[in-house]
Amino acid sequence: MKIVGYETFLVAPRWQFLRIDTDEGISGWGEPIVEGRAEAVQGAVTALMEYLVGTDPLRIEDHWQTLAKGGFYRGGPVLSSALAGIDQALWDIKGRYHETPVHELLGGPVRDRVRMYTWVAGRDTAALIDDAQAKVAKGFSAVKLNVSDALPAVPSAAEIRTMVARVEALRDALGDEIDIALDLHGRFSTAATRRILPLLEPLLPLFVEEPVLPEFARDLRRITDSTSIPIATGERLYSRWDFRDVLPTGIAVAQPDLSHAGGISEVRRIAAMAEAYDVAVAPHCPLGPITLAASLQIDLATPNFLIQEQSLGIEYGGGSALLDYLVDPQVFSFVDGHIERLAGPGLGIEVNEDAVRAAAADPHTWRSPMLRHSDGSFAEW
Template structure:
């Protein structure tokens, strides 16, 4: 039942936690004992984002946490210099925590505050990896047997501007082997990670058409977004992009290029408030939304709240099995990890207030004592020049 916000609710404190494998968590406290959690992070730049969070929070201490939109506008525009992944990720984590507080204060999950659920469960996909077609196929079959109906992998490693025939054929061969291993009742997605040039993407994508991928993600780097139309028009393969776009203004040009799937990240693109707007913009272009989320439990929880209230939602990424860390780190910081129980490739609608999770603060504080300094790899081509990771 919808309650009411305490009339004098005020933000009285906050804390940030660097936790392994590569995440940053934020806790915001109020004078009524209601706390909110967020996940502001740029992977590999966690310390930088942390400092930005501390700067932004200076003006929020003593403020009403329920004025989410007002805070969002002031955080994103009040510093005169705007935009970029560090600022938008810091804003994103704060925004998540404010929605968490508001949902808890009102006694409802956040998706109820976004118009209510439009579905009863959300489809998720998993990652697979391997050093050969056989290893990838074995991993895919194992994920299928575990109940997943969609999976994603990366077929290209460091790729020159014009990849050799052997590299192209190897990548296409991996896709063919996976399709044969799992059949047609499993959706396959490929993440190119921006490793191809527009010309290379136009050559490769038509070769993938017989295997009917669900989508190909980030065929080119975001700096080349204006060239996406030529990539889209090169084949019938659905194109997805957006993990490195940080606002609705970044998406404005991209949505008009004919992409099939927008992939904003709730911890990078301004939080729940901005992803809600990006999703609505995407709907006007007939574009589905599949939020990017190779991150931690708070980011996934925030993504799911959006998914349940977003009509043009397609599928949700999650980090179990992603390969950046051993074990089940996604679940290690939750009091009750069953909220992320996947059954037949779906997760059920959360009903707890706020983001729908209870963060294990003891585990978070213990992890923060160790901290981390995670950095992504920097790749090189055989000639020693820089290669996209």
């Protein structure tokens, strides 16, 4: 079997899909994307596919090593994300070729269903609570929220008390049976994180995500030593080498992204590294259906998996939702906040190519929001 061609599709709200075709009529789908930089990743996919066309798609590991290391310049968000989408598509092809789900090729499932969490949001605390209670009513047992908007390096007493009060109100409304995860989105300095986390400890968050920017990830020991709250990070780390400096810092949860960190092949290795440090894995995934399907394949075969993010209900300003691109949306049906083990071959989903092509006829140009502090200076989104 040989690879004979490929296509990329920029689709709303902010995603990019890749289809790789073979001479035996088997095609695989991947999702190579850096949110806000889709066109750059599209160019990197084109460059990498020059090597792959004409080769055997089943030699996934050899292709991964060649594409990751053969260009002299390695890593980073664009190249790693292009490779990630290609890797997903190759695993999809291999699963379809062997007529089995990818998780079976990874050693078989270690669980029968995957626990999911959902995002909650609101313009004020009352709206936040309403949204959270609605999600819980749908069966979710875990929710996540952004704790703040743009923050200065040292937040004021008023800003800190407002953030803590918001989480206190949510905990009071949901009770202790519902897990609450907090995303700091890299908006906090180390000093600010060390100040606010002790105030949040009585509320027992499931984890606090990305308290500081990835540039400071190797310094996370200062944060983990200062709090009992489990610290999660990793959405902006792109390889096992990036995680090598982070895993020994005392973090509790690693969050590699299947569309950024080298795909199924590399996240599988990152998860195994994390297990050796007693670190759980919760793949980052505010993305499309292909990334979610790839994440679920990893979740099903990973002993130290914790919980899975998914983007249903997140508004990005586009009209399309994750389920719009699937032939059978029921594959992602939630039962008691879980998705049952995917049984279909490959990634376990069927992409609706007609819907993808229709969306790609009007390609998106989504960009990350640009925030400013009150004094006009740049602020982290």
